[in-house]
Amino acid sequence: HDVINRLLNKSHHSLLFLAYVFHDLLNAEETIDNELFLDYLHKLIENHSSESIVFDLLQIHCKQNLDQHEKILKLLENENKQENLPIQQTNQLLLILKLFPDSISTTEIIYKAIIKKAILFFESSNENNQNIDEWMLSFEQCTTRLLTQIKSETDLYDLTKHLLKYFKIFTINSIETIDNELFLDYIHKLIENHSSESIVFDLLQIYCKQNLDQHEKILKLLENGNKQENLPIQQTNQLLLILKLFPDSISTTEIIYKAIIKKAILFFESSNENNQNIDEWMLSFEQCTTRLLTQIKSETDLYDLTKHLLKYFKIFTINSISLLKTLIQFFVSQESFDQKHLSKLFANFLKHKNFLEQLSSLNCLILVDILSLFVSHYDSKQSSITIECSKHFPMLLSIYNPTLSKTNQHTLACMYTYEKHGYSMKSAFVWGEAALKLYSTTTDAKNVLLQASKLEQIMSLLDDRMMMKSILFYPVTRRLRTIEPSVFEEGDHIYDPAYLIPVFYHSLGSENVVKCQQFVEKHCLAYCLMALSSRCGLLRAVVYNCLARFEQHLVTQKFYCKEQILTMLTLLKQSIKKSNLKLASIVALFLSKLVDLFTHPESKMYRTITRFLLKQPYIDLVHIPLFGELFHSSSTEYKYERGWILNLLKHGIKDSIDYTLCTKAYVFKTLMTFYNCSLCDDSTKIEILNVFHSTSKLQDVLMSLLFDYGFLLWLQILIKNCSSESLKILSLIIKNLGLRLQSIDNQVQLLEFDCLLMLFIRRLKNETTISSSIADNVMSTIVKYQERLKLSVNIQQIKHIADYSTIVKKTSLLSCFC
Incomplete structure (x- = not known):
């Protein structure tokens, strides 16, 4: 005890030393005088409240002495009234939160007092306090623990404003002269260790702007690479800095770039282990490549690097496949590049291990883009190809799903590129697992062609809900031949007419057996009718042929709604006065809904629809069918009928021709007037607003x-x-x-x-x-x-x-x- 008393009054370092002594004594369960220990704790907290040993010491003491909790809490509540920035008080609050998490009322009072003190400090002070970082670290930890329990938005908002002002003033107004030699020495060490950090570029950019005479020295610093590293990560990061800071130094960057390529080739040639930093290098190297490819020529070296990259990666990462795409784009764009090398590269790319699994992964989009690059280039160059590209269709079909998602649009565009350049599909129009199963079990080409004629197999792959959604959200702007990926409403959940319509056309041929009932029940006929509203004339022509082929099959078959469908198709033919006529989307959707109603004779709308068809020997294609009758219905099912026609308008307004039809039928005037009527309930009001949303x-x-x-x-x-x-x-x-x-x-x-x-x-x-x-x-x-x-x-x-x-x-x- 005497020794402890002497050390207590000596120095701050002795207090910290005693903390470790007391820590060991408490762990050994030695008896300690409580008054002496509390006196020591008071001085320790005043001087070293941020040290981790203080928390450990207090934690052990609180566990062993439950009756001392109040005294410890009072010690921690005491604040240093002399300090401007409440560093000690914040550290003490953090200790309270860790030791006594349930003392919310106490912590809230201390926390708000700290905020007010901090606001006063940042409001009045413009000098840089060396301990401000320590305070912010402790205050952030306190804030994280307390924000869910207390409310102090106003005070925190004021503190945030003052923090922003304080740091802005300090950084902008305190432009001091820096010793260049000292700074360059620091930059040298910084580049060696943190060349990839964005702050390094920002720092160099500001320094170069303020010191134009130091450009050569900075450039020399960046030129020096780490000669001992296998994969030139640091050197690549430094080259990227040079390209950003000194874009005109082409000769220097070309030398460094070629040296990096050679080093990388040696690394990938000799190494089989997975380097953790390889992704970082590829990211930097791709950025360098993108900036340099237009200025320098190094096809041979880059070709060797690409070959080694393909060998090295058993599974492509996002950065590796992105780099490969950049390099292949460069090879394809170079007329002087050897076409034999490109053919070999294509072969190696396709023979890559786990390539099919990779196509099913997140990298699918980029991999498909690379395939398109290769195939489109072959057509333009008419080069001799040793690869049988027609065999790639099974691979592409296995990963394809005929929706309008971005990935599937890319895959279809790739298949279209193949067909455009002479590699025909000539196979079953199935997709996904069904295509993979078909091609893995069938080796004979004739058997594949035989299975291709089975429409039943194709329809089994179609989802009923998706077909209905595809009809409601039919993409009228989608074209048949110009297959460029675009964004469509509900694109991930609707089928692509550019794929599905040609499939229906080939499957409905006179040589094929078609189950018309299944074709109707799977909403395929309704989908074809909706496709008559497409803006693409070629797609509409294919649809009209599909309907003609379907009618030929329908005449010879019998099923429960055959007569109704045949009547509707006959009326439609009699109504069309012009070749390849584009129907308004509202009318096309109406016809699609008719087919659905024919399959559900129990529907409340069935009688109304059949009466409409038998009313006259044609269908009026230039007016909205049944709008007046259904919206102002006097039947007992008036709510259902009004909802049905509003739903038709909501999903049917897709084009300017639909707007014209609505104006002819006084649709907008009727809806705007009826909205404020006492007969209009909330559900009808929402449907009316949905109609106006579609129009907007x-x-x-x-x-x-x-x-x-x-x-x-x-x-x-x-x-x-x-x-x-x-x-x-x-x-x-x-x-x-x-x-x-x-x-x-x-x-x-x-x-x-x-x-x-x-x-x-x-x-x-x-x-x-x-x-x-x-x-x-x-x-x-x-x-x-x-x-x-x-x-x-x-x-x-x-x-x-x-x-x-x-x-x-x-x-x-x-x-x-x-």
């Missing part, structure tokens, strides 16, 4: 809706009293309106849209819950077009919407705007 997607006719119908003024009226469910649809309509109004100069429309946004924001303020999608739609419109629309929206009003109690915290666009 047609940018070429949207202005007609605004000018001829006073659409913006109508929206202003209904926003005030609409239901919460309607808000999401309204936000989507507002987003589409903003896209169109950015390109017009009509001040009246802009003012009306300004008022609409103001009313919508006020409406949102009264909502108890607002989904992130609604907030994102409206705020993206405000952020993107506020200058164009000259909005009078006050920022303070917007902040009401951003209240944490009313909006999901993940609303990125909204929070950014606020």
Whole structure:
């Protein structure tokens, strides 16, 4: 005890030394005088509250002495009133949170006091405090532990503002002269260890701008690579820095680049082990390659490197396949490149281990792109090919699913490239596992062709729900021959007509056996009828041929709805006055729905539809069928019939011709008038808004809706009293309106849209819950077009919407705007 008393009064270092002594004594369960120990703890906390040994010591003492908890807590609550930045107090709070996590009321008081002290410090101080990093580290840990338990948004917001101001002032105003030799020595060490970090480039960029005379020295530093490393990671990172900082130093970069390639070839040639940093090198090397390929020529070296990369990787990583694509694009673009080398490269690429498994992985998109590059190049060069490209179809079909997802569009584009350059499919039109199974079990080409004629096998692969969705969201802009990947609504969940329609055409040939009932029940006939609304004339011509072939098969067969379908097809033929006529999407969807109703005679709409077909010897293709009859129905099923026709309009309005049909039938006037009628229930109101949302997607006719119908003024009226469910649809309509109004100069429309946004924001303020999608739609419109629309929206009003109690915290666009 005497020794301890002497050490207590000696120095701060002795206090830290005693901590380890007490730690051992407590672990050995030696008896210690509590008063002496608490006196020591008081001094230890004052001087070393941030040390980990202090927490360990307190933790053991608290476990062994439950009656001492209050005294320990009081010790930790004591603050140093002399310090400006509350470093010690923050460290003590962190200890309380770790030792006594349930003492919420105490910690909340201390936490708020710390925030106020910190605000005062950052408000008044412009000097750089050396201990500020230590405080921020402790304060961040406290904040992470406390934010879920206490509320102090206002104080934290003020602290954040002062932190931003403080660091901005310090970094901008404190431009001091730096000793160049000292700085260059530091840069040399920094480059050796952290050349890939973005901060290194930022630092060098600023220094080079301020010191033009130091450019040569910086360049020399970057030229020096680590000669001992096998894979030139550091050297590649340094080359990337040179290319960014000194883009004109071509001769220097060419020498370094070629040296890097040779080093990499040696590494991949000799090494079989997986280097953890290889992805980092490939990422940097790809960036260097992209910048340099237009300036220098090194085809031979890069060809050798590509061969070794293919051998080295048993399984392609994202970075490796991306680098390979960049290199192959370069080879294909070079006319001087040896075509034999390219053929060998193609062969090696296809013979790669686990290539089929790789095609089924996340790398599928890039791998398919590479295949397309090779095949399209062969056609343009007419080179002698030793690879039988027609055998690649089984491989591509095995990974293909005929949807409009980005990956499947790429795969179809690749198959189209093969066919365009003379490599015909000549096989069964199945896909996925069915294609893999077919080609793995059937070796004889004649057997494959025999199985190709079975439409039943193709229809078994089609999903009923996806077929129905494909009809409702049919992509009218999709073309048959120009197969370029695009984004389509519900693209991942709808079938691609560019694949499916030709499949139906070949499968419905007169030489094939077709089960017409199955073709109808699987919604294939309905899909063909919907495809008559396509903008692509060639695709429509194929569809008309499909219908003619189907009718030939239908005449000779018997099943329960044959007569109805045959009647409908006869009426359709009598209604078409022009060759290859494009039907309006609403009419095409109506015909598709008729086929579905024929298979469900128990439906409430069945009688109405059959009466409609027998009414006249043709189908009126220039008017919306049954709109007046169904919308103003007087039958007992009036709600169902009105909902049916509104659903037809919602999914059927896809083109300007549909808008014309709606104006002829006074659809918009009828819906706008009926919306405010007492007979219109909430579900009908939502359906009406969905119809207007579909119309708002047609940018070429949207202005007609605004000018001829006073659409913006109508929206202003209904926003005030609409239901919460309607808000999401309204936000989507507002987003589409903003896209169109950015390109017009009509001040009246802009003012009306300004008022609409103001009313919508006020409406949102009264909502108890607002989904992130609604907030994102409206705020993206405000952020993107506020200058164009000259909005009078006050920022303070917007902040009401951003209240944490009313909006999901993940609303990125909204929070950014606020």
